Amino acid sequence: MNEKSFSNFKKQVLHYPDASKKGDIDERVQPVINKINASDRFVTLSSCSGRTAVLLQSNDITKDGCQWVYTTHDFVDDTALTESIRLSASRGDLTLKFEPFILHVACRSLEDAKLMLTCALNAGCKNSGMVVGKHGRFTVAARNTLQMEVPLASKGKVLVSEEFIMFLATQANEKMNKNFEKLCKFEKFISKLLNEREDHLWRYLPLSVKMMQMGGLGPGGPPMAPQMPPQNVVQPPMVGPPQPPPQAQEKLDNISKVKSLIGPLTTSLSTTLKTAAHNLHQNALVDIGTSKNIDILPPRFDKSLEEFYSICDQIELHLVS
Secondary structure (H helix, E strand, C coil), rough: CCCCHHHHHHHHHHHHHCCCCCCCCCCCHHHHHHHHHHHCEEEEEEEEEEEEEEEEEEECCCCCCCCCEEEEEECCCCCHHHHHHHHHHCCEEEEEEEEEEEEEEECCCHHHHHHHHHHHCCCCCCEEEEECHHCCCCEEEEECCCEEEEEECCEEEEEECHHHHHHHHHHHHHHHHHHHHHHHHHHHHHHHHHCHHHHHCCCCCHHHHHHCCCCCCCCCCCCCCCCCCCCCCCCCCCCCCCCCHHHHHHHHHHHHHHHHHHHHHHHHHHHHHHHHHHHHHHHHHHHCCCCCCCCCCCCCHHHHHHHHHHHHHHHHHHCCC
């Protein structure tokens, strides 16, 4: 839906009279509705701030098959609730329901609908969603999961005690309090969306769009400098040997420090190994020379010691360098 079509649609919606049973907008939800309708990108279609109600179902009731015998869009009055149940129980089946706030918002574009849905989800309204209607109209339903439905009477007989009814009233009030908290939180996200739309939208743009269209600097950053075509520029000759980059030079300095620390340790280790091997070699010579069963030394014995010395030298050279 383009801007002109959406503008005409919004005027028609706001011109229509309230078709709800209550006949007017709930006081608790009025502030967020005013903020949404103040934007040219949104319009509210229907709303409810949340309610606790007792529904009567009877064969005598033809319209919608039910009648409200008690309802409030605020906190439950214990006395009024108990009295409505007592007076209506003999007429049919009674059910107590708690329903959270719900708000249907028409959005001008898919991007606007995504942002509105994000506000609802961030406010804890996990049961929110978006649908696409006729003429490409995007509608977001903001609602949470705080619900309760309990049967109170059946076939003219009350099924629960008065104490249990008081318990249900307490539960309904606790849910209503949480419901109002989520509604206030949703209103705060709406305010942020409308007042800081550019910053809010930036967080949801793909990285490629940020880099190509906005220079990767964000909405508050300076504009990207225009790209100049490559020129055939003659670089001046370098004076002196090339210097490594700062990061590479820092790594070389760190390596030199490590070498200066492990160098003496490596030399000491190599000397210790050679001394131990030499002592072992001498002891072996004594043992072999005094043996009555061996008259000559094994030809590989001295060579093995030389190879061991060579290995120690290689280890020392490798670690120090």
